[in-house]
Amino acid sequence: MLKGKKILLGITGSIAAYKIITLTRELVKLGADVRVVMTPSALSFVTPLTLATLSKNPVSSTYVSDEHYGEWTNHVELGKWADLMVIAPCSANTLSKLVSGECDNLLMAVVLSLSCPLMVAPAMDLDMSDHWTTVRNLNTLIEQGVLVLDFDEGELASGLVGKGRMKEPETILHAIEEQFDRKSNLKGKKIVVTAGPTYEAIDPVRFIGNHSSGKMGFAIAAEAADRGADVVLISGPTHLSTPDQLERINVTSAKEMFDRVKEHFSSADVLIMSAAVADYKPVNIAEQKIKKGADDLQSIALESTQDILAHCGEVKQNQVLVGFALETENEIENAKKKLKNKNLDMLVLNSLRDAGAGFGTDTNRVTFVFADRILPNELKSKLDVAKDILDELELLV
Numbered sequence: 221m222l223k224g225k226k227i228l229l230g231i232t233g234s235i236a237a238y239k240i241i242t243l244t245r246e247l248v249k250l251g252a253d254v255r256v257v258m259t260p261s262a263l264s265f266v267t268p269l270t271l272a273t274l275s276k277n278p279v280s281s282t283y284v285s286d287e288h289y290g291e292w293t294n295h296v297e298l299g300k301w302a303d304l305m306v307i308a309p310c311s312a313n314t315l316s317k318l319v320s321g322e323c324d325n326l327l328m329a330v331v332l333s334l335s336c337p338l339m340v341a342p343a344m345d346l347d348m349s350d351h352w353t354t355v356r357n358l359n360t361l362i363e364q365g366v367l368v369l370d371f372d373e374g375e376l377a378s379g380l381v382g383k384g385r386m387k388e389p390e391t392i393l394h395a396i397e398e399q400f401d402r403k404s405n406l407k408g409k410k411i412v413v414t415a416g417p418t419y420e421a422i423d424p425v426r427f428i429g430n431h432s433s434g435k436m437g438f439a440i441a442a443e444a445a446d447r448g449a450d451v452v453l454i455s456g457p458t459h460l461s462t463p464d465q466l467e468r469i470n471v472t473s474a475k476e477m478f479d480r481v482k483e484h485f486s487s488a489d490v491l492i493m494s495a496a497v498a499d500y501k502p503v504n505i506a507e508q509k510i511k512k513g514a515d516d517l518q519s520i521a522l523e524s525t526q527d528i529l530a531h532c533g534e535v536k537q538n539q540v541l542v543g544f545a546l547e548t549e550n551e552i553e554n555a556k557k558k559l560k561n562k563n564l565d566m567l568v569l570n571s572l573r574d575a576g577a578g579f580g581t582d583t584n585r586v587t588f589v590f591a592d593r594i595l596p597n598e599l600k601s602k603l604d605v606a607k608d609i610l611d612e613l614e615l616l617v
């Protein structure tokens with residue numbers, strides 16, 4: 221479950237920091253990719269060398285490294301990298317900063333740049349854990365959706381006995397696993413996702429293609445795999461690397477994509493056609509490279525490709541079909557027609573009129589069109605759009 225998961229451990233100044241050595245080791249053993257950020261006071265409790273050795277990654281505690289003058293740790297990059305950040309132990313000081321947003325060290329800068337869930341395992345002495353500010357701060361974190369692992373009770377470093385101990389590493393590990401073991405309706409479902417452009421050959425060296433980058437389809441495939449679906453990603457030519465835990469099939473032309481979709485469709489639960497499939501292909505592919513002549517090349521005769529989605533709409537049994545559409549005018553009206561004509565359950569509508577949407581960008585603004593409702597969305601990263609699409613799909617399967 222944790223294989224390939226990117227876990228960012230934040231360590232703050234508390235004696236419980238030594239327990240994170242065990243947690244780091246266990247996470248790495250389970251296949252997680254672990255990186256560690258420490259506050260300056262955490263350095264008094266455990267050494268970065270220990271954690272760097274166990275995590276197999278450099279440990280960061282400051283923006284700028286003393287040894288490599290001019291190199292700086294990019295907190296935004298770390299914040300965007302993680303699938304989950306766990307601050308353990310979380311001292312009373314860091315807890316307070318999490319609530320106020322005070323940003324006076326690298327760990328806090330990373331927190332403010334996070335785009336993944338945050339888990340916090342507080343640790344402090346008895347009176348501190350009972351203090352009204354601590355109680356209030358923890359409640360605020362819970363209200364904000366932070367996953368708070370409440371204190372354990374027992375012997376404390378001060379010799380007092382009571383509430384304040386950090387949860388044991390195995391309990392934190394269990395909570396991390398639970399976080400990734402989301403209850404999803406898509407778990408175990410076979411989801412076929414198409415992505416990228418198709419290339420229709422004119423001659424051995426030329427083709428008709430389009431600007432689709434494949435980013436949207438790859439993001440959908442990755443998110444579906446993350447939710448436990450068995451994903452088959454059928455991709456046209458792209459430079460994107462294959463997300464973890466899915467089967468990738470590379471194709472070039474619309475015909476090849478059609479053949480591979482047909483192969484998988486009958487056993488699939490869902491088909492998401494996010495590929496920009498060519499609507500036309502050359503009638504004849506020249507066997508030799510077409511030579512430049514004295515006259516203009518007047519025309520290349522084209523014929524329609526098979527509409528893959530329309531075919532699947534005709535033959536579908538219980539499969540859920542999701543199509544994409546790029547419209548430039550009468551968007552909703554055209555999208556509704558497409559939904560009906562192709563027998564789709566959901567249509568993801570892009571409008572070329574929206575800035576930041578469409579080919580090549582990392583963002584997209586889409587509207588979901590269903591038979592009975594229309595759901596507009598804000599401009600978002602393609603990763604977030606993928607999540608939104610799959611949230612809707614959870615209700616359709």
Ligand code: CTP
Binds near residue numbers: 499525526545
């Ligand atoms: N599609 C397909 N097979 C094709 C062409 C498109 O499966 N040969 C799929 C695309 O993957 C997408 C949807 O159909 O999910 C797009 O529908 P389409 O009617 O082709 O939309 P447009 O290309 O926008 O068509 P038009 O130009 O007619 O509006």
